[in-house]
Amino acid sequence: MAELLIISSLMMLLALVLYLCIGWPILSTLELPSIVANLHNLHDHLAGVLAASGHTVMARGTAATSSIRFFITCDPENVRHIFTSNHGNYPKGHEFAEIFDIMAGVSFTLDGEPYLRLRAKMLSVLGDPRLVASMAASFLDKVRDGVLPFLARVATAGAPFDMQDLAGRLMFDVTLNIGPERRLAAAHRVLHGFVGEMMGARTKATQSPHRDADADADSVDIISSHINDPEYNGAALLQTTAIAYMVSGRDTIGTTLPWFFYNLAVNPRVVSGIREELKPIAASRRAASPSPSPSNGDRTTTVTFSPEDTKPLVYLQAALFETLRLYPPGHMERRRRSPTTMESLWGKDCREYRPERWLTGGDGGGGGGAQLRHVPSHKFLAFNSGARMCPGKSIAVMLMKTIAAAVVWNFDVEMVEGQAVEPKMSCLFQMKNGLMLKVQKRQI
Numbered sequence: 001m002a003e004l005l006i007i008s009s010l011m012m013l014l015a016l017v018l019y020l021c022i023g024w025p026i027l028s029t030l031e032l033p034s035i036v037a038n039l040h041n042l043h044d045h046l047a048g049v050l051a052a053s054g055h056t057v058m059a060r061g062t063a064a065t066s067s068i069r070f071f072i073t074c075d076p077e078n079v080r081h082i083f084t085s086n087h088g089n090y091p092k093g094h095e096f097a098e099i100f101d102i103m104a105g106v107s108f109t110l111d112g113e114p115y116l117r118l119r120a121k122m123l124s125v126l127g128d129p130r131l132v133a134s135m136a137a138s139f140l141d142k143v144r145d146g147v148l149p150f151l152a153r154v155a156t157a158g159a160p161f162d163m164q165d166l167a168g169r170l171m172f173d174v175t176l177n178i179g180p181e182r183r184l185a186a187a188h189r190v191l192h193g194f195v196g197e198m199m200g201a202r203t204k205a206t207q208s209p210h211r212d213a214d215a216d217a218d219s220v221d222i223i224s225s226h227i228n229d230p231e232y233n234g235a236a237l238l239q240t241t242a243i244a245y246m247v248s249g250r251d252t253i254g255t256t257l258p259w260f261f262y263n264l265a266v267n268p269r270v271v272s273g274i275r276e277e278l279k280p281i282a283a284s285r286r287a288a289s290p291s292p293s294p295s296n297g298d299r300t301t302t303v304t305f306s307p308e309d310t311k312p313l314v315y316l317q318a319a320l321f322e323t324l325r326l327y328p329p330g331h332m333e334r335r336r337r338s339p340t341t342m343e344s345l346w347g348k349d350c351r352e353y354r355p356e357r358w359l360t361g362g363d364g365g366g367g368g369g370a371q372l373r374h375v376p377s378h379k380f381l382a383f384n385s386g387a388r389m390c391p392g393k394s395i396a397v398m399l400m401k402t403i404a405a406a407v408v409w410n411f412d413v414e415m416v417e418g419q420a421v422e423p424k425m426s427c428l429f430q431m432k433n434g435l436m437l438k439v440q441k442r443q444i
């Protein structure tokens, strides 16, 4: 049996370690004792091992477990071969489906023909311009009426807050509109019941004789898009699909945003670049807005930017992609390529946070004239590549630009001193201790 690991996944890596532990294997370059000794620093350790071994490592068991073989790679050419040219020969397999049994029956755990059918459905749901517009509008509302007033309050109080917690709550709410969440894994059953109830209400509403057909045509959401599809007629599959979408949106963006604000907090010049890009839009907004009304609270003192505003902003997008390059949240990508591969792709400064690397032309900063550089997905794996490429990528970029622009324009953000910012041992690249920030309202 040969397994293949595209490196980034701590959970997969730990599974590998445990799997191999059973027979105390002989590993060609990946030595088990060194893995155990470096558990606290596994991403960097593995990057070093891969760099030393030409970006690919073979691991195999001892006599007792000789059938176990792992091929661990971070080489972009291998990634292209596996994800694009020959993806049919590299299924995720039943072991993967068993690990992620909470997602049983949805595309994430499927292969072959059943996968392709669900993939087609996902592409049509997430590609519907009405859904995109509806998600954009609801997200903008949440940023304007929830996030910004919250930040204004903690700014006035001088109180620190956890950005990871805030981002997680916001995204949970945005994906399914079901309020705060705490123990996803432990609450497996509760979650199914909860999602089931919510979907029951949604089904009832779509079948009600009193429903407003015109309003329905304008309001599209992910769950309603599946309710009338015969492929999803089992309640359990519909529930799991809802959970899969929730995880896709909440955990990915919710994990990326804290790393983004961490990068900004330690790179103030990037903050200036983003504000430079936002300045003309904010100026035109101010010129067009009516005089402040006292009853309007924070809405009059903060500025928000719509997806149409932020779509052309390449420096902002580069700053987000640079975060995803260094800290991809998904379980099938690794945090860092091995240094030499990284160097050949991104240059000697590959470990630095430098959004300019994503731009060509212009002044290279937020001043304008630059264009986003195309980087093929087998080299920038944060959204996966080839047949399993994330179908929510453009929605994700749109939502992240909306919140990033609003926070960066309206607030100065700084890290609370003395905290250790480090990744958690998890299949998601979350921060172990969260990210404690303090904000101050900008006078603009």
Ligand code: HEM
Binding pocket: 107, 108, 119, 122, 126, 245, 248, 249, 252, 253, 256, 324, 328, 329, 330, 331, 332, 381, 382, 383, 384, 387, 388, 389, 390, 391, 392, 393, 395, 396
């Ligand atoms: C920073 C944001 C995001 C990142 C980095 C990201 C990354 C990924 C990755 C790596 C996968 C492949 C998982 C796999 O099959 O192994 C994936 C799949 C998926 N993503 Fe995203 N994603 C993001 C946001 C979103 C959003 C906002 C949505 C929905 C609105 C979404 C919807 C999906 C769906 C439905 C799949 C499953 C696709 C399939 O099975 O073919 N993603 N995403």
